[in-house]
Amino acid sequence: MGYYSDGDLYREFVQTYGESIHVPNSPSKDADVMYIYAFSGWNSKEDGSGEWYDGTEIVTGHLSLYAVFDCTPIRYAISYHLDRTLYDEKTQTYGESLDVPLPPSKEQDIQYVYSFIGWNTCGDGGGKWYDASDRVDGDLVLYAVFDMTIREYTVRYYSEGTVVFEETCKYGEGATFPKDPTKDSDIQYSYSFIGWNMEKDGSGDYPPTGFPVSGEISLYAIFLGVLREYDVTYCHENEIIHMTQEYGSEIRAVADPCKDADMTYTYSFVGWNTCKDGTGTWYYEGMTVSGEIVFYAIFDPAYIPYLVVFLSEGKTVSEMTQTYGEKISSPRGPVKDPDVQYSYSFTGWNTDPSGKGEWLADIPSVTGDLTFYAVFCQSLREYTITFVSGDDVTCMVSEYGSPMPAPLKDPSKSTLNDFTYEFMGWNTAEDATGRWYDRDMTVSCNIVFYAKFTAKCQSTISDIVTISVGDMDDEGEIVASGYSGWTITFPAGILVEDHPTLAVSHIHDFGDMSKDVRVALSNKTVYSIELSVSIAGNTLPITVRLPYDGNVDVPVHSFYIDGSGNLVDNGEAELVFEDGKTYAVFITPHFSTWAVGPEEDGDHDPAEEDDVPYAAFAVSATLLAIAAAYIICFLRKRSKDDMA
Structure with a gap:
């Protein structure tokens, strides 16, 4: 079994008939300038057009197999540069025609105009030139080269x-x-x-x-x-003044000329004008030279004037000039404002402020300078004095400076609920903050007096303090503990995790006006004390809740009634309870009095007619553990109708 790669024997094996073909490791092939090669498989033909073998086949005889490779064309980088700046960049395969970009342009500088010549491997054009007819044969860097023409x-x-x-x-x-x-x-x-x-x-x-x-x-x-220099000339009758000045310089002024008065007129110098009849350009201060110029003196003729003045209370009402023999023109009679003592009516115009001179009606025409004075007749003013007591209103009229009148008898006010009223006097303010009536007073203006009364309460005060305490049973229900003379309940909405230990004892009795209660508080306790102040069936609830868990800050508030009758919280001070200590609290409420709203200085004046009274109580609490005392003032607004 022979295996060939790129024309050379790669491996050779001897195998028996029927065995599986033994395939060697994949061969490699080095890249050339055109391609990169990747092994594809073993084929019975060198061009890969035969049968493919992968080791699963059976040996049936002698066999020659050839390594077949896939070819991937190599792409080369072609970069084009313009004045050291990348102008364009392309990738092309070997043998392709060079894909040159459009010719670049280069802006002219102060010295040269530039025209593109071509692409060269050197920026100065000393290398090899390339154009679209050249073929790609590797990576290439080209530079734009320009021809320079002097500007x-x-x-x-x-x-x-x-x-x-x-x-x-x-x-x-x-x-x-x-x-x-x-x-x-x-x-x-x-x-x-x-x-x-x-x-x-x-x-x-x-x-x-x-x-x-x-x-x-x-x-x-x-x-x-x-x-440039120009002539400036001043002419007055037979007198001529001549001078030379530069353009733009301020024209030098000359002294104002004079012209003597005649039998008819006096003459006042008006100014210098470029025309003899005064219709030209007038000289003015700061005027500058702009050419040759001649000025003529211009005068204003005027009848001989006489001054006629009308005065009222030192102020000029009218002032006019009239010629001799003219009828005097008088202004409308002036008005003099009344003062606190008198009212005034205009009598006429006189040459003497006291009215002892000549009256205007007796002077037929202007004979010289004249001054007239307004003369007035005076009469004492009358004022209205008004006395108001509830719905009763009495008005009196008296002259300024006369003794202040008063009603023949003092007013009275009916008893209302448990209050009787005693007349205090007349005051210029409804809230008694004004001036009180005095028989030594004299009339000096319109004035209104209001009857003021002192209110006195006739009822007794009882059951001032009620202490409400309680506990919870095992089922979470609130259980009241009874004490003789006290109502013992636990306030709604208060949950107590541990049974509180509150010892309530009646220390001593100051009658119906006050009662003292000692409350001993144990450690780690949540408790509440409610005090109800009762006056003739009307109740003012006061609640002090003292949750105890570690260090506790207890807010203590004070209240007051503002000018609109609203109860206003005056802020709080803090009482600090420390962990691990037991405290005893003495609370002593004292009925004070019926009073009107507090003044700026904190004082309480006695109640008076038409004031809205409120109940004032002072509650002092002494904390034995820290030996500190705080005073709290609780106020309840009461209307006159439910006042007891």
């Missing part, structure tokens, strides 16, 4: 916006200057040529003659302007 530039010379000369030069050649231009004088300047500049405003460089050209260039003729 030409135009140099233009401008004078006053017009091209006066133009030349074309190659890059690096020297430029030539034309003949120096001229510029006509204008109203402001005469001009002389300085040179050619790279900028229109002359802020650039002045290149020398024959400077090398390196691009399109525009040069501008620059001129030096010299201010």
Whole structure:
């Protein structure tokens, strides 16, 4: 059994008839410039057109087998570069025509214009040239090579916006200057040529003659302007003043001329004008020279004036000038505002402020400067004094400065529920924060007084404090413990994990006004104390819940009633219970009084008529373990109708 690879004997075996053909290991074949080879199998013909053998066949005689390989064409990398930058990249097989890209372009620079020549293996064109007619025979790097043509530039010379000369030069050649231009004088300047500049405003460089050209260039003729001088002339009757000044300089002023008054007019100098009749241009301060100019003095004729002034309370009501013999024009009579004491009515115009001079009606016409004064008649003002007591309103009218009137008798107010009312006096404010009526007062304005009363409660206070405590049985039901004189319940919604130990004892009795309770609290206990303050059937509940588990912060709140009658929480202070200690709490509520809302200073004034009273209690709690005392003020708003 002979096995051949690429024309050479690869392996040879001797086998007996009927055996399975023994196939050797797969041979390999080196790649050439065109292909890479991969073993495909053993075939009875070299071109692979015969029978294939893979070792499953039976030996039936002498046999020659040939290694057949699959051919994979090799692809070569062709890269095209433009100025060291990859322009295009392709892969092609051996022998293919070179697939060259479209010819690249290269932008001209300041010196050269570039045209594409071809692709070369060297960037300077010193290598081998390639085009589409060449065949691929391996990896290839090609560079675009360009032909360079030196550039030409135009140099233009401008004078006053017009091209006066133009030349074309190659890059690096020297430029030539034309003949120096001229510029006509204008109203402001005469001009002389300085040179050619790279900028229109002359802020650039002045290149020398024959400077090398390196691009399109525009040069501008620059001129030096010299201010022109003009004559300025002032004429007044037979007097002439002449001077010479530069263009743009401020025209020098001369002294204002005068013209004597005649029998009819006085004359005031108006100004200098470029026309004798004053219809031209007026001279003004800061006016500048812009050419030859002549000024004429202009005067304003005026009748001899007389000043007529009308004054009221030191202020000018009217001021006018009239000529001699004219009828005096008087203004409308002024109004004088009343003051707190008097009201005023206009009487007439007089030459004396006191009214002892001449009246306007007695002076027929203007005979000179005149001043008239407004004269007024005064009368005492009257004011309304109003007294309000509930729905009763009494009004009185009195003159300014008279003694303050008052009703003949003090008002009264009926007893309401358990309150009686005692008249305190009249006050200018409904909340009694104003001024109180005094018989020494005098009338000085409209004023309203309100009757104010003191409210006194006649009821007794009882059952001030109720302590509610409780426990839970094994089934989770709340069980009340009874104490004589107390209502013992556990507050709804409170769950107690351990049985609380609360010792409630009646320490001492201060009558119906207060009761003291001692509550001893054990460690690791959740408990609640509810206090109900009762006044004639109306209850104010006060709840202090003290959950105990480790260190506990107990909030203590104070309250007050605002101006709208709302109960407002004034904030909280904290009492700290420490772990591992037992505390005893003494709670003593004290009925204070009926009072109105607290002032800014915290004081409580006695209740008065129309005030909305509230009950004020002071509850002091002493924590023996930390020896600290806190005062808590609980307030309950009460209406007049349910007040007891």
